[in-house]
Amino acid sequence: MTNSLDFMALVEQARELVRELSIEEYQHDDSWQLIDVREDHEWLKDRLPLAKHLSRGILERDIGKRFPDKSAALLLYSAGGQRAILAALSLQRLGYRNVASLDGGYRAWCAHELPLVQD
Template identity: 45%
Template sequence: MQHSPRFLALVEAVRGQIAETDVHQIKRWQDEGRTFHLIDVREESEWTQGHLPGASYLGKGIIERDIEARYPSPDTELFLYCGGGFRSILAADALQKMGYRHVVSVDGGFRGWSEAGYPVES
């Protein structure tokens, strides 16, 4: 997908303030049986077409509204992914501004996961 210059500038303006990992690390943790909160922030239509195993859905449009009901502690470790790693950066920035201290964006997102040949749930 071709992103607009202003969108990319917005992402780059906050990227340095957001912790990131990649899809390969998420897969390793899943294979090791590590327990963690993996959140898909894509659109609901994207979620229904397929998502990472073990993920829960809180789209970027509702995450700020609904995050506290699901994860009330600001110390909860949250791993956010989207289609490629841009929207998850912006969602992570919003959660950090809300006081969440351990928010990580998954670089590569669903696209990187799929391209690596990792399993997908639907």
């Protein structure tokens, strides 16, 4: 699937305001709570180990119930990273102070041939 130019422009604007963490940085810092912001059908197929699921569609509505501490270290990922960047910016606007996006998302994780979890 090819993303629209408007969508990619929006992601690039958000990227300037959001911290991106590499897979290696994540692996060396166990303080991060990993949040999968992909759609339900993506989550059900497989996911990164230790991830919690809050899809992009309900993230802003439910984040306070699942993670009430606005200083918690929250690392978001999506399929390629774009939705996670937008979601991280949204959480920052909600007052979350330690939010990042996993650089390259799920696809980068798979490219590194790292383990996935399935039900």
